[in-house]
Amino acid sequence: MPTQMPDGAPVTPVLEVVDLTKSFGQVTVLRDACLTVGAGEIHGLVGHNGAGKSTLVRLVQGVERPTSGHINIGGERVDFKRPDDAHAVGVRMVFQELSLFPDLTVADNIFIHAEIARAGVIRGSRQHEEAAHLLGRIGAGHIDPRVLVGDLGIADQQMVEVAKAIRYESRLLILDEPTGSLSKSEIGDLYAVMRRAAAEGLGIVFITHHLNELFEICDSVTVLRDGRVALQTKTAETTLDAIVEAIVGDVPTQDVKRRTVSALNDVRLRVTGLSVPGKLDAVDVAVRSGEVVGIAGLAGSGRSTLLKSILGEIRAVSGTIEVSGRRVTGGAPGKTVSDGIAYIPENRKTQGLVLDHSVLANTTLSSLAAFARWIFFRARLAENATRGFINRLEIKALGPEQPVTELSGGNQQKVVLAKALATQPRVMLLDEPTRGVDIGAAAKITSAVLDEVERGMGALWVSSDLDELVRVSDRVLLLRDGSLHEWRPSSPDRFSQRALLADLQRPIAHENGVSA
């Protein structure tokens, strides 16, 4: 529909990707990908992490060069050697992490590096007028060009990015997960901006993890899986289930070993009415001894906030937290950790480890008191304990004294786990514990946590790897719009990644409130 002008004459597509293949050494990350985006078309691009989305985008942007195949922009074959080349023919990218200067005004940002100037002096009022005009064109006229970008909300910042993009002779706009950190109404505004930009004749590639958005805004969709195009169709001609099917592929449902968590097991963690403004709305959850409770939610749904506010790293405005019946509400991590909560943070480098310090120093960091007599550190005891963890978790290190910065990512993550296990926690909060970790290390980490769960620990496990979540969890809760909902697959055999991915995308109305 949008590839034809109103008078019905066909026009050349803005973007044509023809048999694009990209290999890194032995590994092919994109194979024979084909994709066409017409003028005025909004084209959704979805797939798991690692399916090839970013590679495809990087090729179109000129960040990387294809191994074979080629790209046409506006019907002409191009060979980008660097991002500037793509820029020159009108390919713009709106990054997930915005590339604006927060301390400059909206107008300064829009005209950065291409200022309207006479004899080197910027003509500020002309720029302000032009900027206001551009913003008006995309329906973002409410943004004052004189305001500092850093004072705008994320949504408005994205609109400035879009305005900046159409300011140039742009033809193709690539939006990388723009909705992740936006509220519902902001998403609506962004959609309006996208529609206006498309109406001006731009082609738009829209990358998202929120599959329902495909049906709200996209004309067509491409699903990538394992570097290949798994599905390419008009959104009007497909269904959510078909897209989920294409994303997940034909994986056999694995046998999942279910633990039996008795209702008699003691409650290790009870969270009641936990609220964090704008993030969590009266969340209740209980984790029993020997139980893994999985938390599924889309990016930006507040999963990390939930764990951090239980830990006390983020202050909740209301709600209570109990560990084995003892109230720990309002405690900072220094208190909650000693009360039996262990935490595996999302980012091991910034939150998990003191990188320059040794395996031993990191392993003992959360349980210093346990390795001390009065204030004196018992080096021998700590060394033995660290060696124990090195053996048990198969940490590949030269010894307890090696700095963790010299270890691989998987082994670093094992040290984070060792630190948590060393506190002998009553309950463990895990935030993406296996992300960015090689398969072997991920398996070791998972089994080590599950072993501890067998011995009675409770675990609250956040992961965007739904397959992992389904495998490890005794039950799964969906975090959506700040509250938790018990996930009840329609039949027992539907306790699968596929079912979870589909349910995660469906409107809330299908579920009941949580009864944890």
Next chain:
Amino acid sequence: MNSLVTERPSESTAAAAQGWWRRTYRGALRGDNPLLLAAALLITIVVFAVLVGGTGYLRPENLLGIVRQTATISVMAIATVFVISAREIDLSIAGVIPISAYVVAMLMPSIGPLPAALVALAAASLVGLVNGLLVVSLGVPSFVVTLGMLGLLEGASRLFTNGQSVLVQDPAFIAVFGSGSFLGVPVLAVWSVGLAIVGAVVLKNTTVGKAVLATGGNPEAARVSGIRTARVRIGVLMLSSVAGGLAGLMYVGQFQSARFDLGSSDLLTVIAAAIIGGTLLSGGKGSVIGALIGSLLLGVVNNGLVILGLDAPQQLMFRGAIIIAAVIVSVRAARRRA
């Protein structure tokens, strides 16, 4: 084995030996190794002995004199190691010197030397507490808070005393904090070496030291791991002020009077001593013994320059240059690790 280390390519034995040399050399450059630093100290002494010639430079009296003159710097440098290791900085440390000096000198006649000294140290710790609370609760960088505090303290000690000095004549006080000896060793050397030993043990072998280093190495990771980083930060700033207070007592003991300009040029030297000693400006790593040797090294250099006939302005410039050199080495070491 080498596959376990991601950053190092495989090494032959010869290359490994070369690598050892390079690491040792780098270690010496950033003062990782106290033995090498001590060697540098000895070499500097020998160089000055040769330069100065037969004027008795190497006589024990002169060398002990250096230790005595350096003691106040050493005591403050030891505390500064804790502060910098926790990724903070205390620019007000030397500003506490005249405060504690005046407090002890003015109270001593009425309440006696020991109570007066304790009150002076308590007053000093109060300064650190204010610094710490401002840093922790308001999130103001310690650089800014303590820079402001330095100005406040310097102004206050002049204002409230009209720039007058206060004499101290209590022989016991002067013996303990100034000219006395303990088992034939000058008390000032006992203070600095004794506190260095205590400090080294605390930083290396106690949970307190581990918490300080973790807080400086990665504050966020330390906090979510359960380290009470707010207490650590307040604690190191209080320790630093108490050390400044102790230095004030030691100045009064030596000069037998409290003056507003006591220690007024010490700040640069103190920080230089800590950094030369191998404490990383970026935090997470510190050496107390290194700071002791670093302060002695600076003392020896200063003493030698005086004997060679350089004036105060030239000494000041020399010290500034040494600090820049030390910081360059420290920053390069930090960058290499990143």
